[in-house]
Amino acid sequence: MRRLLPEPAEDVDPYHEYADAPGVRIGMVMSLDGSVTDAEGWSDGLGGEADFRVFRTLRALADAIVVGAATVRTGRLGPARLRTSLRERRGGPPAPIVVVSRSLDLDWTLPLFTEAETPTLVVTSRSAPLESAPVPLIAVGDDEVDLPAAVRALADMGLTRLLCEGGPALATAFVRAGAADELCLNIAPTLMGAAHRTPLVGVLDGPCDARLTALYEDEGVLFARYSLRR
Structure with a gap:
């Protein structure tokens, strides 16, 4: 994995990069056109091994x-x-x-x-x-x-230190309740098309502002960390 932001670096350790876990972290993978599920209705086929490495890391860093x-x-x-x-x-x-x-x-x-x-x-x-x-x-x-x-x-x-793995309904509920501190969004280099599009979140009461705090790349997958404003 290489870090693109805030300070570029090669061969960074995901465990170290994600170690500063906040109270509630939402971890999701999404296609380039905004779907959190693949053609089979699951997220498994989106990010490949690079996504799974970060997925396992986030789980290891969580208290629940x-x-x-x-x-x-x-x-x-x-x-x-x-x-x-x-x-x-x-x-x-x-x-x-x-x-x-x-x-x-x-x-x-x-x-x-x-x-x-x-x-x-x-x-x-x-x-x-x-x-x-x-x-x-x-x-x-x-x-x-x-x-x-x-x-x-x-x-x-x-x-x-809580890791919310969703699905989208639970992620939406955390955001609506103002209970989410961070979104770890893994963007897979895949287009799913409208027939298979499942949005990351559903209906919100209003926009939720997010601030990009870090960006990484591994095997074509972009790993973005966003701080969410409560």
């Missing part, structure tokens, strides 16, 4: 990895794992995955809940059937999940 319930319901999301080199640098097991689910309509038999090295947590609303969940719950908000309150509750547990 936050995902939406819709992503979990696909069954494609397994427990977080770390390669040996990243485990050594992190100094311990992978961060817990935190699922945001208003209703707790989840399949508790999935490996995400039954085989995770670090137990999976679930953030939900107080109106959900709390007694039905066999995993630790954080109930914030009456009928909807109160994301700022969830961030505070996780911080009280020592989980201060």
Whole structure:
């Protein structure tokens, strides 16, 4: 990976470059024409190995990895794992995955809940059937999940550096709530076309200003870091 901004440099270490993780970081990959999914409806095919290297790095640097319930319901999301080199640098097991689910309509038999090295947590609303969940719950908000309150509750547990991996609905909710500090946007050298376009975020109350703080390139993928104004 080479750094283009703020000070150009060759062969930089992603772990070092991204180490100054803020409170809530959104990590997403996007095609050149603005889609966060490929033709199959997933992000896997967009950024290639370069994207996966940064993806794994962001996970290793996080205290918790936050995902939406819709992503979990696909069954494609397994427990977080770390390669040996990243485990050594992190100094311990992978961060817990935190699922945001208003209703707790989840399949508790999935490996995400039954085989995770670090137990999976679930953030939900107080109106959900709390007694039905066999995993630790954080109930914030009456009928909807109160994301700022969830961030505070996780911080009280020592989980201060959160990585939101989306999907787009959850990323939108964090931005709308003013709870996101940084967007790490990986721009893949791919055009998906209108038939397969899934936007990064949905409807916002108004523009959210962003400031470019760093820019990198690796294997044709651009890695941009934006500070988001709360």
